[in-house]
Every structure is written in C-alpha cells, then in structure tokens.
Amino acid sequence: MNEPLDDELRRYVAALREVDRPGDGARAATWAGIDARIAEDLAPPRPAWRTWPLAALAAAVVLGVGLAAATAWRVRAEANVEAAHQRIDAPTLRSLEKSSRESPQSASRGQSPHPEPPASTSGKPEHSPIGAASASESSAATTPSDPSTAPSVGPAGDSQDLGASDPAAVEKTPHARSPSAESSGNARPSAARRPADSPSLRxxxxxxxxxxxxxxxxxxxxxxxxxxxxHGRRFERGVFEEERQVSRATALCKLGRLDDAADARRRFLRERPGSHLAERMRQICRDDE
Amino acid sequence: MHDGDIPPVLAPPAALGDPASRAHDGSHAAALPAVAELFRDHYEFVWRLTGRLGVPAAVVDDAVQDVFVVLHQRRHEFAVHGSVRALLYGITRRVARRYRERAARHVELVAEPEPAGPGLDEELARRQAAAVLRDALAGIDEDKRMAFVLADIEGMAMPEVAECLEINLNTAYSRVRVARQLLQRAIARHHARDSRRTP
Structure with a gap:
C-alpha cells in the first residue's frame, strides 16, 4: 500500500491536471477525424467503374464508338448515294459485270447465235417483267429501312438496280409495256421509275x-x-458501251482490219483500263497479229 | 461523460452502438462499448497518456485519433476482461511508440510555459508547477513514469495500474514508490536552481 502523496508533490500533480487538458476544439476536431475514418471503413468498397476516371474513360469510349458509328453510317450512306447514281448511269452494265464474274461462260454468251440471258443473280429467272416490276416495287416499299439501300438511295435507285440485276427483266423488257404494266404505271405515278421504263434500260x-x-x-x-x-450512234454512252466496243473490235478483227482492231483495243484499254472486259479486249486479234 | 460534446452528426450509427462495433461476445469478456462511448468517457485519459508517453505535442491529436480508430478497426480482437482503461492504455502505448519512432527526437514532455498576462500570477504559478512536473517526469524511465502517471495523476487503483502495465501488483507499488522519490528529488533540484537564480 502506497502512502499518500506529500503535499508538495500533490500540489504539482494538481497543477499538472489543471493545465494538461485538451480544449473543446481539439476534442471536436479529433472526433471529427475519427468519425471520418470510421465512415471510410464502414463505406462499402466503391466499384471500380464508379470512380470518375474510369467513368470518364467509359464515356469517352462510348462517345468515340458513337462518332465512329455515325461516321461509318454517313460514309456508307454517301457510298449508297454514289452507287445509286452509278446504277442510274449503267445498271445493265453492272448487271453484266456481275454475271460475268459469276459465270465465266456468260462472257461468250454475247457471241452466241441466240444469246441466253445470264444466270439470274436473284435466283428467280422466271420472273415476268410485271413480276419483276412488282417485286422491285414491293421490295422498295417494304425495305425502306434497309440501311444499305433505303435511307439514301430511295425506292427509285433500288427498283432500277433490281430491274437491272434481273436479266429476265432486261430481256423481256419489250413486253414490259404490257397493258397491265401501263395500267400499273397510270395507277401509281411512282411506277414511272420501273426498270422497264428506265432510259438506261430502253x-x-x-x-x-x-x-x-x-x-x-x-x-x-x-x-x-x-x-x-x-447502235453506238443511236445510244451514245449507252449501257452496252463497253460491250459494244469489244464486239466492234472483234468484228474488225474478223474482217481483217487488224489496225483498226488494234486501235480500238488500245483506245479501249486507255480509256477503260479498269473495265472488266479489258482482259477480254486484250485477247482480241492476238492470234491474228 | 461528455454526451453533449459530440455533435450527433459526428457520431455514426455504427460508432454509436452498431453491434458490429461492440466487442466480441466472449463468455468471459465484457462487451466493448461503442467507439463513441469510449471517446466520450476516455478521450482526455487517452490524450494525457499520449503526451506522457512521449508523443510530440504537434501530433498528439493525430495519435489520439489513431488510438480510437484502431480500437474500432480491431474491436473484434479486443477482449475487455478487466479495465477498459487498461485496454486503452495498451493501444495508446503502441500508437505512441510508433509516433515516437517517427519523430526525429523525443518530444520534450515539458513545454515552455506560455506567458501569462498581468494579474494572472496564480495561473502562471500553476503552469510553472505543471512544467516542473513534466520536466521531472521526462527525466525518469518510462516504466516508473507511467506507473506514477496512472496511479497518482490518473487516479487508478493499483490493481488497474498493474493490469495496464502488465506487471504484478507488488511491482506496480514499487514503481510508483520509486517514481515518487525520483520526482521529489527532481522538484527539490528545481527549487535549488530557482533559489540560486533569485537572490
């Protein structure tokens, strides 16, 4: 058992107790700090995707993807518009090009005594012109939301392209002006844009x-x-221009007019080096030369 | 108790009695009060201990925060078999050691007395006496110093002092007795120096 403090030491101890006291401000500040640190511990760990840098990054990615998609859509739409213009200029040519790619024999069909229409790319060679026109109309009417065609090209471009790609329709275009087609055209003004009536498919x-x-x-x-x-004089810049030049060079070669044939060949290759008929043109009169 | 001193907004539900902030439910251990309650009851005790254990005055408040935060974070590890103050003392001692190690030098437990205004001779004398005792405490080793602090300044019963210091009761008595003797000598030396200065 310790003895009580002597008076002097008790006086010093009392003085120390009096002086060594934290202020109320220090007390509140200390508790505020403790409270904040405890709150941090109690708070659930914030998911990484909630942190603002990641959120900003995600937003930037989304924005970038959106811009890229919009740009791609715009480019595609412009390409469709351009393609539509090209189709308007030479739809049948495009059709022949497509058929020649798909069937090597189709290149020689043009020289056969009774040229057969190239194989239909649509797989429906039995389409009647009316049917083709109706199909094109219905296609144009039912697929306006197709991003590859509808938004920028419009029904006219589609119908022209469909008509041009359908060889049956091309071959049977003389019958396209049947009374039913005429009546159809009268009934619906938009039918004036049918393939059979298109200037490029006269x-x-x-x-x-x-x-x-x-x-x-x-x-x-x-x-x-x-x-x-x-044909060239009557249908200048017609849809068969390249085919006509190839056929003409062939005729000149067969007639023995080799210089004329060579001139025609050189001119064709110079003017249309990227033509799908360029290689065929190069082969004309090779043996004769 | 200082219930009114803690603004309600500073007392989170968890700290004010959330079961998770209570002590474990050991059969032999009492439930540890919530951190807010411990802070209300023992803030000044921890604050004083922190200073007595050599924590620099500038970071005493930070050290006190650490004590209660550690108490909250590791509340499941703590068992109150006896004195809550003994538990607080153990945490405070470890926190204070860390702060002392961080410090470039040991903190002077004796701060210079702040100048008192005119007519405050009594206050000045109290501060000077407190400074003398701080200086004397700083001059003895920690074992004896803390035994004296707990027993004679904090007013703990000797069994509790022994529990805090993790020593047997007789050792605690011995340390307190020796600490008193050392402090009395230090105070006597102070008086001697003071009398030499003032003719």
Missing amino acids: PEEVASFQRAQAALAAGRYDDALSALDA
Missing part, C-alpha cells in the same frame, strides 16, 4: 445490241459492224 437499245450480237455470232461481221456502229 428496250430498243437492248434489241439493237442483241441484233448486232446475233450478226456477230452468225459470222456476218459486216452486218455486225454496221449494227454496232448504228
């Missing part, structure tokens, strides 16, 4: 070219040359 142009091809295939090269020249 039946007389098709018929004229077919006659020239038939003469060439029959060995009547003079007739073929005359028919091709007449």
